[in-house]
Amino acid sequence: MTMFLKTYLPCAVAATLVLTVLPGFAQSSKAAANxxxxxxxxxxxxEANTALAAELAIKGRRAxxxxxxxxxxxxxxxxxDIPNLAGQNPTYLLEQMRQFADGRRRFDFMEGMIKAMSPDEKVGAVLFYAAQPVITAPAKNAALAAKGKTYYDKICFRCHGxxxxxxxxxxxxxGQQSVYLTATIKNYRGGTGGRTNPLMADNTRHMTDAxxxxxxxxxxxxK
Ligand code: HEC
Ligand code: HEC
Structure with a gap:
């Protein structure tokens, strides 16, 4: 029944119908509606309404x-090994939260927590995080970082700026965390760790560990 509604009706209408017409499904369909x-x-x-953004950011911060x-x-x-969320682009963050919630990106402990958040809490959380300044530290090995800049300015800047x-x-x-960056780039390169993305696969394929x-x-x- 719910499959039928999902397939043939616009999502919001289907969710409302399931909630009102089938009270027995109310519990599970609340999650479905969310x-x-x-x-x-x-x-x-x-993003187009400052007052709403502020209200959601407070909700998101609490959650x-x-x-x-x-x-x-x-x-x-x-x-x-755990990524910063501060200063991250809200659209990207929201998409990653969606991926954790629907199981495309896996990290068991987080999946449950993100599933438990309401839509407004999710949107509020990404607005809150996006507005936080990122704390960075200067490179420990300046010569190595200079080498990395040369590589970055040839390839990575095209998408990441x-x-x-x-x-x-x-x-x-x-300013992202170093161990997390290393693991993530290697995952894209090897198609491992449940993170696959064709653009990142193409742009890391030829990278050596060095x-x-x-x-x-x-x-x-x-910075
Ligand atoms: C137990 C530790 C832990 C807690 C608590 C936790 N996270 Fe995470 N989070 C992680 C780890 C580890 C990763 C990186 C997973 C990976 O390598 O893919 C991550 C990744 C993320 C990402 C993706 C970041 C990126 O740059 O792609 C988002 C978004 C996120 N978490 C949001 C949240 C939110 C929102 C909460 C609170 C509801 C939360 N996390 C609580 C450990 C945690
Ligand atoms: C053609 C565009 C493109 C280029 C060039 C590119 N990237 Fe990406 N990058 C992306 C996309 C798209 C994503 C998001 C993928 C996803 O959803 O998992 C991403 C994600 C990432 C992430 C994960 C961020 C996070 O918070 O988890 C890292 C790290 C990264 N890129 C590093 C690099 C590096 C280093 C280079 C250069 C060697 C590079 N990228 C070149 C498009 C690109």
Whole structure:
């Protein structure tokens, strides 16, 4: 029945129908209704409405209190294997949360927490994180970082920007945690770890481990 409704009716209408016509399904369809809210449209709405954005950011910040255990206060992680969320592009963050929630990207502990967030909490959390400044440290090995900059300025800048801040379509990588960066780039290169992306696969295929080490030294120190 729900499959039928999902297939043949616009999502929002189907969710409402299931909720009102089939009270027995109310519990599970509340989650279904949440899943059907168009998060991208809600984000665009909030970005065009300062008062709504502020209201959602407060909600999101509250919901994100538990996230600070790993991602740090204000999304500045203090663990090199856990990514910063601070300063990240909201569209990218929201898409990753969607991927965790629907199982395309896997990290067991997070999946459950993200599924438990309401649509407005998710949109609010990404607005909150996007507005937080990223804390960066200068490169420990300046010569290695300089080598990485040469590589970065040939390849990576095309999508992530010369300043590493990306844009609405591409992730910010400037100032990202080093161990996380290394693991993520290697995952894209090898098609491992449940992270696949054709653009990143193409652009990491020819990287040696030494290239990755240099690029990470540079990127993690970018402000
Ligand atoms: C137990 C530690 C932990 C907690 C708590 C946690 N996360 Fe994460 N989070 C991680 C790890 C580890 C990764 C990286 C997973 C990977 O390598 O793909 C991650 C990745 C992410 C990403 C993707 C970042 C990127 O740059 O692609 C988002 C978004 C995210 N978490 C949001 C949240 C939110 C929102 C919460 C709170 C509801 C939360 N996390 C709580 C450990 C945690
Ligand atoms: C043609 C465009 C393109 C180029 C060039 C490119 N990237 Fe990406 N990059 C992307 C896209 C798209 C994503 C998001 C993929 C996803 O959803 O998993 C991404 C994601 C990433 C991430 C994950 C960010 C996070 O928070 O998890 C890292 C790290 C990264 N790129 C590093 C690099 C590096 C280093 C280079 C240069 C060697 C590079 N990229 C070149 C398009 C590109």
């Amino acid at each position: 899943a059907k809210v168009d998060l991208s449209a809600r984000l665009i709405e909030a 994100a209190a538990v996230c600070a255990n790993c991602h740090g206060e204000g999304g500045n992680s203090v663990k090199p 010369s300043d590493g801040k990306g844009n609405n379509a591409f992730a910010r990588i400037a 290239d990755i080490e240099a690029v990470v030294a540079y990127v993690s120190s970018m």
